[in-house]
Amino acid sequence: MKLKLFAVLTLTSLLTLGTAQANIPFFNNKDETPTLAPMLEEVTPAVVNISVKGSREVRQRIPDMFRFFFGPNGPQEQVQERPFRGLGSGVIIDAEKGYVVTNNHVIDGASEILVTLKDGEQFDAEVIGTDANSDIALLKIKDGEGLTDIEIGSSADLRVGDFVVAIGNPFGLGQTVTSGIVSALGRSGLGIEEIENFIQTDAAINSGNSGGALVTLDGKLIGINTAILGPNGGNIGIGFAIPSDMMEALVQQLIEFGEVRRGVLGVRGNDLTADIAEALNLKANQGAFVAEVVPDSAAAEAGLLSGDVITAVNGEKIRNFGDLSARIKTMGVGKPIEITVLRDGEERTFEVTLTADEQAVEAANLHPALQGATLAPASEGGLAITELEEGSMAARYGLRKDDVIVAVNRQPVSTVSELRNVLDSAQGVVALNIRRGNSSLYLVLRGG
Template sequence: MKKLSIVISAALLSSSLALSSAPAIAAFPSSVDGQAMPSLAPMLDKATPAVVSIAVKGTHKVQQNVPDAFKFFFGNRGQGQAPERPFRGLGSGVIIDGDEGYIVTNNHVINNADEIIITLKDGRQLEATKLGADEESDIALLQIKADKLTEIKIADSDDLRVGDFAVAIGSPFGLGQTVTSGIVSALGRSNLNIENYEDFIQTDAAINSGNSGGALVNLRGELIGINTAILGPNGGNVGIGFAIPSNMMHNLVKQIIEFGEVRRGILGVSGRSVNGEIAKAMELETSQGAFIEMVAPNSAAAEAGLKAGDVITKINGKTIRSFSELRGKIGSIGADQKVKLTIIRDGEDEVFTVKLKQSQGSNIAAASIHRMLEGAKLVNDEDNNAIVIEEIAPQSPAQIAGLREGDLITGVNRKRIKNIVQLREYLKDKKGVIALNIVRDNQAQYLMIR
């Protein structure tokens, strides 16, 4: 759990009972005046099997800088060396697809992990595979192979209101599965410097170390958020916890499933949140929204007709409160997706349809799949159950290896490959020469890469 510091407190309750003389304790009534006692237990019976505990171990590099006075003895080897140290960690996760074994957690829970062990509520322990992650929003997707998995239903987090009841499920401090309850304290929290893309649900349901990646659910047991961080002067729970909204998580996970990583969309505007001063200066009737100060040339916003001075108030019909919320929501929507933006221009509401472009640096990192694929833009071809080389950079390793724009990758070493996730998974441990099965000009052929 990301936090300022950690404080573990325990309250010990002690009592003594006289075994020989104590009268039998009467059971609590199951109903009062014919009405069933209110309880969250029936909902939790359905929701808690979808929440898992995660144990990780691995190594991380520890940067060491040698003072100038010692450089004479160590030379260049002593400066900036990064020895590896082992680590272990605990967290939580949520099963979102029981058939496929997909589990969502926080990236910081499994980052740099060499081994990821999932413990289900029924006690089964399984090793998980990391399918992909997005460090900027702190989301990661894992997969396990098991039967009879319980998945959680995902709610529309845009329908949340401050005051709605919320229940946090996770494994704090390694104690095992724990449930706490509270309300939604605030929505659209940002500028916390926790992640690069922030649009948090704030809740007072107790969240502590180990709850990271766990579920925040509504009273129907539906997932409304992924618990990710707390804020407290001593690191313990003080009623200020943050969760990534389920809609944001769902958008990112869909991209990871399809592409192996996030292809982040970008609007191409800069600006600030509407406040009282801006509302007065621009003669606005609202004090919420995203004020556009500049539209980048050739951006998605420019091509759609947005202008400096416009105020964005809704995305796909859902109200936004600030520029940071606009950035967080747009940043979770994939490139090439269309969104409807409601803006205020000259005192009138207008709706623009914008096709998001792809953020620089968020292209499919083909080089992370295999170094000889560097320079190729990979896109899943659903019609052919293959991977298409959509673009290829001149003189790049991919072009030198013989790949061309329009090639379809259909397999590796005679193994059928249908999408980028499968390609990444198959190649992650492969060394030496690899035979790519490609289709070019309707002709199947092999391309050898080393």
């Protein structure tokens, strides 16, 4: 009896401690035992199940014994379209507009998206925009009525040890709730996504939870459940969620532009280590050490120098270089941000306006005939084909690796955004002016 009473009192103390600012009553059971039910009754209608249908391109290499049927210049692989179905979770962040946030991998390649509410009501949804690098997607429910959204909290306020609740659709069972704590913050270098700044939690997250909500005890969304570490996809108490601050920054761009227009600071470096701090006589143990400032970059123009240690962005602490990189990559082009650095033992603040990120992009998103080509700005001007898939549509049109696109329909292009704008406005046939070595030629594309 004493053990049971101790357990109830301990949980009551923890819940009271974790929700000092909450307005939601937790203790309304008849026997006054603690419960999260009142909070969940308000929050769970905003978490939805997502089912998708579509088809994906599957490539299989043609066995050598059969290639003679196609001749010496025949295809090296066979391409097939195979149907697929998938399940996941999502979170309604704007009931009036019907906006739902989920993971990109939940809806990637889907031609049909069905959103099911907690009460079983179903709606079709369309994709507003996606960002594969951070694994975020924004959907819009069609003709949605009676929707409930969730209040978004600030993930910057989280501390290791804070209590959290994960809500989603594991294994297609239907809405399921699990609880745990924040196990770590700023997890990166996991190889799960290109941009990583995860919240780690031991709240049980399983297959199908992807895109679901990670909420605080007062019912605020502070993460989008994304991935787990575990054998055979099973939970072992190590789950990861995209922080709400990072999600919000990406979603605002998807709403405004339909895509993420990533900003670049223009610094290279590594984590601030004890050795670096000692060598520079710095009274700090966390931050991003700037080894190099890229010439003519946003950082150079603002006055940042090699040897600086970046300790905060917009007043929020930076733990390491990975943390800095993830935060910058979620902010849009042209956004003024405040960078706090340690220099010569003194704290200084700089205002920086991020410039455009012109890294390599998959050209299939720009024009169907460019499928299989990867583009990046060339040092001598134009857009270089840095990668080209053998047998792809772009290869069949005559493009080659290291070709440089210098103009489209006689309009010069030097950035991906310029190429996108020209292709979007082009009607019918598209003529690419290509620089190949020391020669120049035109290739005509169709199917736009």
